Each structure stands twice: as C-alpha cells, then as structure tokens.
Amino acid sequence: MTTNGTFHRFQGTPGYIATGPLVDAVNCAIALGRPLLLKGEPGTGKTVLARHVAEGLGMPMLEWHIKSTSKAVEGLYVYDTVQRLNDSRFGTGDVADIRHYIKLGPLGRAFAASERLVLLIDEIDKADLEFPNDLLRELDEMRFTIVETGDEIVAKERPILLVTSNNEKELPDAFLRRCVFHYIEFPDVATMRKIVAVHHPHLEAKLLDQVLIKFYWLREQPELRKKPSTSELVDWISALLRSGISQKQLEEHIPFVGALLKKEQDVDALGRYGTQGGTIPARWADLGPRYNQ
Amino acid sequence: MFLDLFYGLRDEGVPVAIQEWQAFLSALAQGLHGADLLRFYHLGRACLVKSETYFDAYDRVFARVFKGVEGQLGDEVTDRLLDWLRDAKDLPQLTPEQLAELERLTSDELMRRFLETLGEQSERHDGGNRWVGTGGRSPYGNNGTHPTGIRVGGQSRSRSAVKVAEERRFADYRTDQTLDIRQMRVALRRLRQLTRTGLASELDLDETVDETCRNAGEIELVFRPPRKNDVRLLLLMDVGGTMDPYVEPMSQLLTALHDERGLRAFEPYYFHNCVYESVYTRARMLRADAVPTADLLRRLDERWKVVLVGDAMMNPAELLQPNGNIDPRRHSKTPGIAWLHRIVEHFDRAVWVNPEPTTEWDFVQTAKIIRRLFPMFPLTVDGITEAVQALIGARV
Numbered sequence: 001m002t003t004n005g006t007f008h009r010f011q012g013t014p015g016y017i018a019t020g021p022l023v024d025a026v027n028c029a030i031a032l033g034r035p036l037l038l039k040g041e042p043g044t045g046k047t048v049l050a051r052h053v054a055e056g057l058g059m060p061m062l063e064w065h066i067k068s069t070s071k072a073v074e075g076l077y078v079y080d081t082v083q084r085l086n087d088s089r090f091g092t093g094d095v096a097d098i099r100h101y102i103k104l105g106p107l108g109r110a111f112a113a114s115e116r117l118v119l120l121i122d123e124i125d126k127a128d129l130e131f132p133n134d135l136l137r138e139l140d141e142m143r144f145t146i147v148e149t150g151d152e153i154v155a156k157e158r159p160i161l162l163v164t165s166n167n168e169k170e171l172p173d174a175f176l177r178r179c180v181f182h183y184i185e186f187p188d189v190a191t192m193r194k195i196v197a198v199h200h201p202h203l204e205a206k207l208l209d210q211v212l213i214k215f216y217w218l219r220e221q222p223e224l225r226k227k228p229s230t231s232e233l234v235d236w237i238s239a240l241l242r243s244g245i246s247q248k249q250l251e252e253h254i255p256f257v258g259a260l261l262k263k264e265q266d267v268d269a270l271g272r273y274g275t276q277g278g279t280i281p282a283r284w285a286d287l288g289p290r291y292n293q
Numbered sequence: 294m295f296l297d298l299f300y301g302l303r304d305e306g307v308p309v310a311i312q313e314w315q316a317f318l319s320a321l322a323q324g325l326h327g328a329d330l331l332r333f334y335h336l337g338r339a340c341l342v343k344s345e346t347y348f349d350a351y352d353r354v355f356a357r358v359f360k361g362v363e364g365q366l367g368d369e370v371t372d373r374l375l376d377w378l379r380d381a382k383d384l385p386q387l388t389p390e391q392l393a394e395l396e397r398l399t400s401d402e403l404m405r406r407f408l409e410t411l412g413e414q415s416e417r418h419d420g421g422n423r424w425v426g427t428g429g430r431s432p433y434g435n436n437g438t439h440p441t442g443i444r445v446g447g448q449s450r451s452r453s454a455v456k457v458a459e460e461r462r463f464a465d466y467r468t469d470q471t472l473d474i475r476q477m478r479v480a481l482r483r484l485r486q487l488t489r490t491g492l493a494s495e496l497d498l499d500e501t502v503d504e505t506c507r508n509a510g511e512i513e514l515v516f517r518p519p520r521k522n523d524v525r526l527l528l529l530m531d532v533g534g535t536m537d538p539y540v541e542p543m544s545q546l547l548t549a550l551h552d553e554r555g556l557r558a559f560e561p562y563y564f565h566n567c568v569y570e571s572v573y574t575r576a577r578m579l580r581a582d583a584v585p586t587a588d589l590l591r592r593l594d595e596r597w598k599v600v601l602v603g604d605a606m607m608n609p610a611e612l613l614q615p616n617g618n619i620d621p622r623r624h625s626k627t628p629g630i631a632w633l634h635r636i637v638e639h640f641d642r643a644v645w646v647n648p649e650p651t652t653e654w655d656f657v658q659t660a661k662i663i664r665r666l667f668p669m670f671p672l673t674v675d676g677i678t679e680a681v682q683a684l685i686g687a688r689v
Contacts, residue, residue: 021335024325028339031323032316039345081498085505089512168482176343177312183345 016045016052017187017194025182026053032180035121035139035161037171040184043229046164049184050120053162061118062159064106070127072134075107076144076153098148107135108153111142116157125165132175139178187230189216199234200241210250211237213287218260223269228260235259251284298337301354307347316340330359346674481549483681484556484598488523495519524685525558526550527593527640531603532563532576539648542672543602546646558597562589566607567629568636569618586632590639598684599636599643601667605660606649612659630662637666644680648672 010026012018018026026049029036038046054061064075080101087093094100104112110119124132138144142155163179165171187195189212196208211233219227228236236259245255254260254270261267273280281287302309317340320326326333334355342351493516500515507513528550530543550559562572562584571583611618612629637643645667647654654660654669663669668683670676 020332021339024332024335025339028320028325028336031325032320032340034316037343081502082496085502085512089505089510173308176308177310179343180316180339181343182339183348 010053010056013052013056015055015198016048017191017198018049018052019187019191022049022182022184025180029162029180030160033158035163035179037176037179037181038162038164038184039167039181041186041227041229042166043231044184044186045230046184047120047122050118050122050162050164053160054118057118057160059117059160060113060115061120062106062110063120063122065122066124066126066131068126068128070131072127072131073105075105075121075135076138077105077108077146078103079148099151102146102148104153107138108144110159111144111153111155113159114156117159119159119161121161121163123166124163125168125171130172133172136174136178186219192230192233195230196234196237200237203237203241204247207240207247207250210247210284211240213284214250214254215260217281217284217287218254218270221270224261224263224266226261226263226266232260232262297358298354299341301358302341302347302351305347305350305354307342307350307354309341313341313343334359481677481681483678484522484524484526484685486523486685489518489520491518491521493518521557523557523596525593525597526556526560527589527597527599528559528561529568529572529599529601529603530561530563530576531566531601532578533565535604535606536648539604539672542648546602546672546677560593564603566603566611566618568601568632569629570627570632586635590635593640595639595641597640599640600646600680600684601636601643602646602648602672604649604657605645605647605654605663605669606657607659609658609662612662633663633666642684643667644683645669646672646676646680 010018010023010030012023026036038049040046050063051061079098080103083093084095084098084101088095106119107121110117139161142158143152145152192212192215193208196203196211215228215233215236218224236256239256239259240250243256249255257267257270261270299309299314317337320336320340321333326336337355338348338351342348495517497515497517500517501513504513504515505511528547530547532543536543547561550556550561562574563576563578564572565578568586570586572586572589573579573582574584575582615626615628618629645663647660647669648671649657649660651671654664660669668680670680670683
C-alpha cells in the first residue's frame, strides 16, 4: 500500500493480475469516492478483484451478495419483527428496547465501521430493477436513518464500494451516473500467461503453450454455447497436472474436456467435430503463432 | 477540443451528463491520468461511459477528437485547450453551484497540470522514456511519489490511445445493431407488471403484528400471495416473402420470449404480410394450423399486450382492399387494415416491431399507414426496450 498524501492507491496484488486500465479505474473510484461498477464475461475475476483490493490496501472487507429477493433496505438494516413478537409472547429477551432487534446489513456495517473498508456488492443486477435507485441517497451522502429508532448512522470513513453486474438487467441511469465504470475484457494470451503463472507457478512453458492453444481455440468455436473462462482454464490445468498427463498426450487431443465445457450439448458438439460441423486442427502446434502474438 | 469529446459523446447518443463530466475533470485534477494519453483515454472511459455498449461510440469520438494530438502537442493544441478552458462557462444547463464547481476545477492549477502532463507526453513520444520513474521531476509529483508509480503491465504503454480507440474492439457491443439473444433477454426483462395473485405463501409482517395484537399477544401469522408478473403477451409474426432476410433476428426474439419464464402467458402466432381472417400456430401456415383471428379477439381480453413483428411492406391493395390476401389458398372479404383496426381497438396496448431499418420506413406507403395505427419500433435492443416501455410504461 502506498500513501501519497491524498488517498490510498491500489497497485494490484501478487495473487491478482490487474491490467493497467483496471488499476486506474479502481484508483479513480477511490479518489473520487464513487462506487466502481464492474462488468465482464463470467469468470473474468470481477468478484475476486474486491478481495484483492482489500488485501492490497490492507483494509477489511464486507460482502453483500444480491439475490432476486434482495431489498435495498436490507443492506442498511433489518428490523427483526418476528423475533421480537416471539420474545414478547414467550417472555424472553429485552423486548422493551427495539435496538436489540435492529441488525445492520453489510452496507450499514460498512458505514458504522470505525475504519475504512472495502464493500463488495455482488451481482447487483440480480435484484429488482429499482434496487439500485433505492440506494442513491445513502451512497451519495453515506448516511442513513434507522426509522424505528430515529438513530442516524453516518459513515466516518467513506467505504470503497465495488459493484459487480452480469448484465442480466440494465441498471438505472441515475445510479450509473454516480459510478465509475470498468468492463473487464477477456484476457489476451500475454495476460493469461501471467494469470496462469500466479496459480501454477511451476507449469512447464511448453505445456502451457499447448494448453493455451487449445483453450483459445475452444473459445473461438461458434458451436459452443458457453465459452470456457479463466477460472475453468485454471481448474483444467490443475486436473492436467494432477493426472500427470504427458505433453505428448496433450498434443493429440483435449483431455478432461469436462473441466472446460459445462454444457452437455457443447461436449456433444465437440464430439461430433470431424464428422459433421467443425474441424479439429490436424496439428495443434500450427495454431501456435495465431494465439501467441 | 476537450469539450468536443463531451459533445461528441452526446451527439453519438451516449448518455453523459454534467455530473460525469465533473467527475472526469476532478479525476484529471488529481492527476489520475499520469502523463499518458492512453491512460487519459481509459480514465475518460471509466468516468464518462457507463456501459460497454457505448464503448464503440466512445472509441469513435475519441479517435476523431484526439486524432493527430499525439506527437504534435505544440502551441496549437495548447491554444485550443486554453480556449476550451475559457469557454467552459458555455456549458448548457448549469446551475450556479455547478458553475462554481467547474470554475474551481478548471482553475489555472488544473490547466497548468494538464498542459504539463500532455507536454511531457510529447517528449516521451519523441523517443525519450523520461517520465517513468523520474518521480522528482514530474509535474505534480509528491516528493518523488509521483502517480506514475502505479503503472502495471508494461505492454500497454507501447500502444497509443488513438490506436486503441481506432481498433474499435467494442463494435460488437453496440445496441443499435440487431441484437443477440442475451441482449434481447435483457431488453425483455422489463416486461413486468407485478401483482399479488395466487397462493398465499409469503409472510405479511404488518398484518401479522396487527393480528397478533388483536389476539392479545398470541402470535397469529398472516400470509399473502407473493408478487408475480402479470404480463400476458400475444406475439404476431410476419413470415415469408420480404421477411425472409429477417429469419435470424425473428427467431432470436422468439427464443428470448420463450425463455422469458416470468411472463404469465405467452402466445405466438404467424401471419403473412398482414393479419386477415386467420393467424397460424406454425410458420408453415397450413390450413390445419389456422386459428380464426376473431377467436383470438374473443378469447384474449384487453389486458393482453400485443406485439406485431413485420416489415409492414406490401402492395397497398393487400392492406386496403377486400380479398387483399395474396395467398391464393385463402380469401379474405375483410381488408387487412380492418383487422388491424380491430386489434388496436380490442387490446389496451399494441406495438409494431419492424425489422427494416428505420430509414426505410418513410418510403414504404403501407408502413406509413400502419404507423398511424401502431407505435412502430425497430428490431434492435433499443427498439425492443422502447417497445416494452410503450407496452407497460406510463402513457405519453
């Protein structure tokens, strides 16, 4: 972590390969005190980024995973009415003090925390269309009032907000205007080499060449419905290493294809290659130059 | 020229407002772009553009505005920048507070910093690599901890921002182009009207508390039906003839709608050219597939939303004359226009989605007639979004 007098700067961590633009976007969001909205193909590391930002800046982190039933106010606090009813019926707990039944949500805890922290709002697009709009004021002013008690919670330190979206729903303009936006592109071969090196530092260079050729070739096949992503590549390499497969075997076919392709139709489609539909390259190594610019 | 970027984006339909522009200026004032036009490009994109669908527009505008800037950051550019900074007050719709904010940001300090960094960059382009790691002599360094310390990944520096912009790698994400299924689904997600009907399976907290009180403290749980989508959709699709080129986007729309499980009810039918006495359950349109249009109107009440998809392109006689149906197997005494009238009158909301480019609409006589009956939208993500809005949004 570097402090240059004005704000904390994120510089990436050894466990996460961040491209220059991504690092700039993170720092821009921190400097402007605005949420950073992250989009990108599944498996490009949107969620993981938050953990590494927290690690890189040495701050604690809170996660708020959004579901289709999530409501904005739940992120601030929940008033557990049912528990209170229950306690009053059976004479347990201190029913007189409503504060016992107010439980702060992730956003509420981030505001109430005594130190600055990183808050991840994961998959915000899963919630109702109006969800982000309900948080506008809280995010702008970094404060909210607990209606039941009249208590006001004001953030001492503006938390660093990272918001991820999978594009299932469009987000409202008013919310977007307050965000810094970054689209995580699928890594090119050079970046992918660095990413793989983080997870499998002892992988042989020749084996990695083979692996990447097959991986990027698979991603180019239009017949496949779900393209394999970075996390699947990393898993696949683990599987290859554990099985101790030789480079020779890897040259000839694609072993453990189930680690890369998650849809039955895709595995079937690949199985039909050669008889109908696409063609499997005769010599994989010939594709090397194409994927190794 | 700076402002050209702002207005260029607006002209391209990118929804960028003064709020974002201020954020961008504030980021520049903090030196987040370093001394690098490429990072300036990325910073601008992060602050001004909020969806990858607009990245392509940003690339086009950026390439246009900053073309030729690199390598020749001479007096001319400096003058233009100075001009811009002076003209900043001409920004439209500024409140006094915003104006004050803007003036604060565009103060001499920012100007000096920006010019210095750009100037520095031109040096770099002339062959030197002097700004990297020379913390002490950089323009707004902090005793050697200059922001350029954040560089990550060396390869990006060798590419120029304008080159990156000119590559236009995000052209595929433009939404005004015809769409893919995922984008179509996103557009159709808005087709929602939530109501509470059906089985009571959700705890109604307020009622539970009230009932428990009435019950003298003995807990009385009250349930209510969860909120569900109440939208019923009738889809009528033109097939064959002039519609053949549009089989692909049409089938995507149909797939996306079939996937849209949230709908309360969904019925697709086919027609050729115009709706006459019958519509068809299958695209082959055999007699066995026919469903009388009048039956549809009887069976489906006015709450059904109607989407007609077709190019609205036919011989005027096919629309306006009795026996206009060009299919020799069928006779239709009622002209097509009358059926369209009945649809409009029967249903509360109906829209027409036209796969032809909007520029063609005015040259097709029948399309002009049909547009008087139905609001017409293009078969693109934006078009579908607007059509959905017309189906469930507030009436305008």
